[in-house]
Amino acid sequence: MKALVINSGSSSLKFQLLDMDNESVLASGLVERIGDAEGNIKCTFHPDTEKESVVKKTLPIPTHTVAGQMVVDLLTDKEHGVLADKSEVGVIGHRVVHGGENFSKTTLLNDAAIAALEDTVPLAPLHNTANLDGIRIAQELFPGVPQVGVFDTAFHQTLPPHAFRYAIPKDLYEKDRIRRYGFHGTSHKYVVGECAKLCGIDVDKINAITVHLGNGGSITAVENGKSVDTSMGFTPLQGLVMGTRSGDIDPSVHAFLARNHQMSCDEIDNMLNKESGLKGLCGLNDMRDIHAAIEKGDKDAELALAVQTYRTKKYIGAYMAVLGRVDAIVFTAGIGENDDIVREMSLAGLENFGIILDTKINAQRVKTPTLLSTPESKVQIWCIPTNEELAIAREAVALVSK
Structure with missing residues (x-):
């Protein structure tokens, strides 16, 4: 199975395509300065191998949707590409910064999960909004391919209450969810x-x-x-x-x-x-x-x-x-x-x-x-x-x- 990993930022889109049969990296890249007058895209094919090749471009990249399509075009490019067709991608994994208390493990991003993820936006408005954009764009570009969320906070959901609670009024935890979440x-x-x-x-x-x-x-x-x-x-x-x-x-x-x-x-x-x-x-x-x-x-x-x-x-x-x-x-x-x-x-x-x-x-x-x-x-x-x-x-x- 080939897995595409996406990390969508506010003005960037980081990606990596892996062949999970041997866990080798087929391509890795970054689209940055999305929305600026001039954006950059760089993709390295077969990194750290004898077949390594690099493609760099500087051009306007107005939206994340355009950035996503550019990634697909690079991965399926006849000269450098590593996919005959985008249908070869079997699963897409998304790095999501904040899962709040809604997500304690890796989750299939169906409609219910996306709605729950939208509920966490106030906890990380910049990052989670960008992550949601990346998820929606991937759904459009890869219809029918399973989208999976992997959360930076999920590993820390095993913290006991005496470790994650702050000594502040109880209502601030119960109503505003102010607590230790942890990241990385x-x-x-x-x-x-x-x-x-x-x-x-x-x-x-x-x-x-x-x-x-x-x-x-x-x-x-x-x-x-x-x-x-x-x-x-x-x-x-x-x-x-x-x-x-x-x-x-x-x-x-x-x-x-x-x-x-x-x-x-x-x-x-x-x-x-x-x-x-x-x-x-x-x-x-x-x-x-x-x-x-x-x-x-x-x-x-x-x-x-x-x-x-x-x-x-x-x-x-x-x-x-x-x-x-x-x-x-x-x-x-x-x-x-x-x-x-x-x-x-x-x-x-x-x-x-x-x-x-x-x-x-x-x-x-x-x-x-x-x-x-x-x-x-x-x-x-x-x-x-x-x-x-x-x-x-x-x-x-x-x-x-x-």
């Missing part, structure tokens, strides 16, 4: 499953701390294969220090800024989401640029790295307490997979907890799952590349194959 769930679920295989532990018995560090970042405590706590909350703003997001902050800062700087709620929200985090601390939000600045003696960049890794370490320690027994700590995503300095600083001083990093192995650049701990370490430390598209495709195929 597809990534956390994927790497904990891979880690269980590597450790030789059944996935429903493994206790792990999964550390997803990219421009956005989150940490999850996994007990017996299920998420029991996670750092992101009602929105992806809570938790770790991220590229442009502040992470945890005293809620009274909002009132202070409103009173003393006459900032509106929207202005404060924009600042905390887009002008804070690493960028707020040192003016840079790419960790590679931060390391380069540190080498030149930039003290703000040095502080930004220290703040980010300190916050990560605090969450690891907290989740050690939550779980009691930890079989493994897993680093993943762009920074987690590629930044040995961040990994080392995030684990420094945790040796008394049985967490001992092999610094020589850690310093190597790896593209495959790699054990980073010493033989003496009581907790295994892993770097496992995430693969959310494959995870979505697997779940979509598993659902329609039942």
Whole structure:
């Protein structure tokens, strides 16, 4: 079966086509700047193989519907395409950012499910509106093909009430659904499953701390294969220090800024989401640029790295307490997979907890799952590349194959 994975953003459309017989990627691409005067589309066919070829185009892409048709045209193109006809696609998996409390698992997107998904739009108006657009367009372009929703929040629906409830008036939870939801769930679920295989532990018995560090970042405590706590909350703003997001902050800062700087709620929200985090601390939000600045003696960049890794370490320690027994700590995503300095600083001083990093192995650049701990370490430390598209495709195929 061939599975098409779609991630529809407000001005972008990311896609990947996989042959699920061997889980190979047939094509992968991105349409961006949809609605601008000039848009871009890039598609890589047979990536990371001898047959790899790339098509790039710059042209007006007025709507997501046009973008979707362009993707179909590329995939079925006689010169580069990997489909003789679009009817070869057997299932379409959609990444959906927010499932609220309506969706605790991968779901077939029929009319009832789409109506329930529309009910979650107030929780993530920008992302879920775009996700719904992608679903509707895929229904038009691929009539009769099963559409499946895989939700970033679903893995965290196993959080117990004492972990997901905020200590605010009860009505705000019951009427407005204000609670911790968590995000990056597809990534956390994927790497904990891979880690269980590597450790030789059944996935429903493994206790792990999964550390997803990219421009956005989150940490999850996994007990017996299920998420029991996670750092992101009602929105992806809570938790770790991220590229442009502040992470945890005293809620009274909002009132202070409103009173003393006459900032509106929207202005404060924009600042905390887009002008804070690493960028707020040192003016840079790419960790590679931060390391380069540190080498030149930039003290703000040095502080930004220290703040980010300190916050990560605090969450690891907290989740050690939550779980009691930890079989493994897993680093993943762009920074987690590629930044040995961040990994080392995030684990420094945790040796008394049985967490001992092999610094020589850690310093190597790896593209495959790699054990980073010493033989003496009581907790295994892993770097496992995430693969959310494959995870979505697997779940979509598993659902329609039942």
